[in-house]
Amino acid sequence: MHRLGACLTFALSLTMLAACGEPAAPPPTAEEAPAAPEAPLEETTPQTLADILDAQPQETQARYAHRHPKETLEFIGIEPGMTVVEALPGGGWYSKILLPYLGSDGQLIGADYPFAIWPLFGGFATPEFIEGKKTWVTDWTAGAEEWRGASDAPVSAFVYGELPEEVKGSADAVLLVRALHNLARFDAEGAFLQQVIQDSFDVLRPGGIAGIVQHEARPDMPDEWASGANGYLKKDFVIAAMQQAGFEYVASSDVNNNPNDMPTESDFVWRLPPSFQTSRDNEELKAEMEAIGESNRMTLKFIKPAA
Numbered sequence: 001m002h003r004l005g006a007c008l009t010f011a012l013s014l015t016m017l018a019a020c021g022e023p024a025a026p027p028p029t030a031e032e033a034p035a036a037p038e039a040p041l042e043e044t045t046p047q048t049l050a051d052i053l054d055a056q057p058q059e060t061q062a063r064y065a066h067r068h069p070k071e072t073l074e075f076i077g078i079e080p081g082m083t084v085v086e087a088l089p090g091g092g093w094y095s096k097i098l099l100p101y102l103g104s105d106g107q108l109i110g111a112d113y114p115f116a117i118w119p120l121f122g123g124f125a126t127p128e129f130i131e132g133k134k135t136w137v138t139d140w141t142a143g144a145e146e147w148r149g150a151s152d153a154p155v156s157a158f159v160y161g162e163l164p165e166e167v168k169g170s171a172d173a174v175l176l177v178r179a180l181h182n183l184a185r186f187d188a189e190g191a192f193l194q195q196v197i198q199d200s201f202d203v204l205r206p207g208g209i210a211g212i213v214q215h216e217a218r219p220d221m222p223d224e225w226a227s228g229a230n231g232y233l234k235k236d237f238v239i240a241a242m243q244q245a246g247f248e249y250v251a252s253s254d255v256n257n258n259p260n261d262m263p264t265e266s267d268f269v270w271r272l273p274p275s276f277q278t279s280r281d282n283e284e285l286k287a288e289m290e291a292i293g294e295s296n297r298m299t300l301k302f303i304k305p306a307a
Contacts, residue, residue, distance in 0.1 A: 066294035076211030102153035114161035184228030231269025256297035
């Protein structure tokens with residue numbers, strides 16, 4: 001009995017210790033199950049040109065019926081990953097489409113008119129405006145950076161007539177969209193048209209593409225009227241100027257043709273939308289211009305011959 005009491009007393013002491021918070025030995029655990037394998041990282045699907053166009057703001061999309069960006073870029077042959085020079089990019093109507101379409105493997109290079117052409121415009125080309133053109137490369141690049149998304153093409157810029165040596169032979173394509181008429185208009189004062197076309201040739205790699213969209217004059221219009229001063233040029237004139245610089249003519253497309261645009265010798269292209277220069281205070285005339293639509297345009301493709 002004495003021995004049994006001692007055992008009971010010892011057991012009771014252990015019970016009390018456990019009740020007072022002494023840790024009990026942890027029970028044996030089963031081997032942990034292996035962690036589930038991590039799901040593979042989802043690949044980012046590149047945006048299609050259609051997706052990018054659908055994502056543009058309404059004021060941009062409102063011009064699609066006249067400018068046909070999808071058909072134009074596909075005809076010229078612009079593809080993701082290309083290095084593309086965009087002449088006279090301005091506020092970025094095409095740039096904001098090209099940046100996501102070219103993607104991070106591509107590059108967008110803005111190119112402005114030669115500096116010496118700006119004083120010839122008069123009007124809007126005030127001394128302050130011309131002074132600002134001295135910093136256009138850095139100013140435009142900074143502005144374009146604000147348009148870029150994380151996976152968009154990087155941007156840079158140059159001024160025609162000042163093509164950097166390191167850029168020569170680097171581009172896959174040059175886009176000259178409604179950019180040639182003023183060069184032709186002032187060509188006698190500085191050979192600006194030849195200069196821009198030559199720089200466009202030099203910046204391309206062998207086999208590179210030049211795409212042109214330009215207000216087109218009818219063949220029966222006088223050459224003097226179709227000199228660029230009214231915004232229009234003749235297709236034969238543009239083709240000859242490109243071939244003179246060494247380009248090979250590939251093809252033309254009617255995607256930007258507008259048979260409703262039938263200017264007379266007293267008309268200029270800026271009577272039409274989006275400028276409406278002759279009808280801003282005349283709603284009836286403005287409606288007539290709106291019904292015509294944007295200008296009749298040639299759409300041409302050239303190639304720099306392979307070396």
